[in-house]
Amino acid sequence: MTPRRARVLGLVTIAVLAVLPWVLARHQLSILVDLLIFGLFAMSLDLIMGYTGMVSFGHAAYFGLGAYGSALLLIHFQPPVPVALLAGALLAGAVAVPVGWFSTRATGIYFAMLTLAFAQLLYTVAYKWRDLTGGSDGIAGVPKTTLFWGGPSLADPHAFYWLVAACLVVSLRACRALTRSPFGRALEAIRENERRFVSLGRDARPFKVVVFVIAALFAGLAGALFAPFRGFASPEVMFWVLSGQALMMVITGGIGTLVGPVIGAMVFLLIQEVLSSYTEHWMIFTGAIFVLMVIFLPGGLVGTARRWMEARG
């Protein structure tokens, strides 16, 4: 895609996002907020998966940490929501430092299994530490407070939508800039050929740990938005199923495109929404759709669309 076409597409998207809340009914708007939050989450996974070639099977842990961090802060101290967002993201990032340090000792499949193991460990902690996390009941009644001290309330659905949309757009721009920076180029070099990268006299591991932590920060941000939006945080938000779904979103949308995973998350959740209104056993069908996508559409939706456009010129 030419840069000009890309910019036009970006502006159109922002315009659509700006118009949607006036068009959609209330429950449709709340579904849209959900899609945007999980879009942000899937995008954060693409940073490590698509750009560095490290497949994390435990990304939900950081979403969950963000959710618990912001939920606890909002329940106990009622600060403005952005403070809770920052706290949630930082909590996720802080935990990602030791986990990333450990997990990046291994590569490939070992890395995937290690991240899964750590995520299940964190899930167990959330599940068992009843005094802090409420155990399996989770934390309910997380308030949507204000934008800043004495500022406008975010309890209004439109206001919260703007916050989420802004977070997504800003994060997307930030990640795009990151992937185009020298740091991002180094990540791609590691993905393409780690051995050569090392033989050029660079150490790959610091890059890997740093990008792992950055991805966790954005996943934590998504989780920190999720808690006040839904009003609760429970162990399910760190469960392995969510980690697997995040991988599915990235693959569905198109790995290594940043925008793709956002679209993938939306398509994935919409399919789930539609299927679950017809049958309670929708997992069979999402599973089957996913198997077919892996076999027939390896580039995902965005990758396939790009190839199609390139073929047409």
Place this chain on the structure above:
Amino acid sequence: MSFLVEQLLNALALAGLLFLVSAGLSLVFGILRVVNFAHGVFYMLGAYLGFTAMAVSGQFWLSLLVVPPVVGVIGGLLERSTLRFIYRRPPIYQLLLTFGLALILEETVRVLYGPTAKPVDAPALLQGAVPILDTLYPRYRLFLVVAVGVGVRLFLARTRAGLVIRAVAQNSEMADCLGANVPRVRTLVFGAACALAGLGGVASAPMTTAYLGMGIGVIVDAFVVVVIGGLGSIGGSMAGSLIVGAAQTWGAFYLPETAMVIMYAVMGAILIFRPWGLFGEEE
């Protein structure tokens, strides 16, 4: 003293079940280079089919004999119809494909059997408990310790299939060169590994009942086992199973709230010194 023996036997019984699952996981990885996320679901499938076989025939030994091949055939068919098309892709695609298969199978079992757990009776011969020193120990668990330990050992050491498995796990390229039909071997190995998981499932059902979610529980443990022991190494799976079995059993007794944490702490400690597992080789 008797308490120590009891704990030791518990650890061995758990290790035996874990070994049946993680050996298959390791085998598939060693030969197909695929991490089969659906492997735990085949374990669950074994437990549920064991429940059905018991309900139909009332014969535990029969179901122990019949169910694993059935699970193996289902696994082989799934490999033929999906996995075989994507062996050339990066490993993540195969992992994700098996994740999709796991979702389908798990939900199918839910549709067929409903959400409640299904109890399975141990055979009359193995019901009750035996006195060991001055405590009573459940016979069925003792059976697991002895049967799995001895059975697997004999299978690997004395049968032709065991020989091939060890050979391929050791050096799959060389085994290929010695005239194996690769696509067929892949299907057979995948099916055999699923059958092993199914066997673990049938055998575990009298101890744990058959329930939804038992697949993911066991696959995460099995991942820890192979990470500790090293993927693709049968001996590693055995060592890893013993370590995880011991960590979980003693952890559950001394620190019930943090048993899981112990397991991961052990894993972390081992990985600091051996990032590829005790018996694994650097990729």
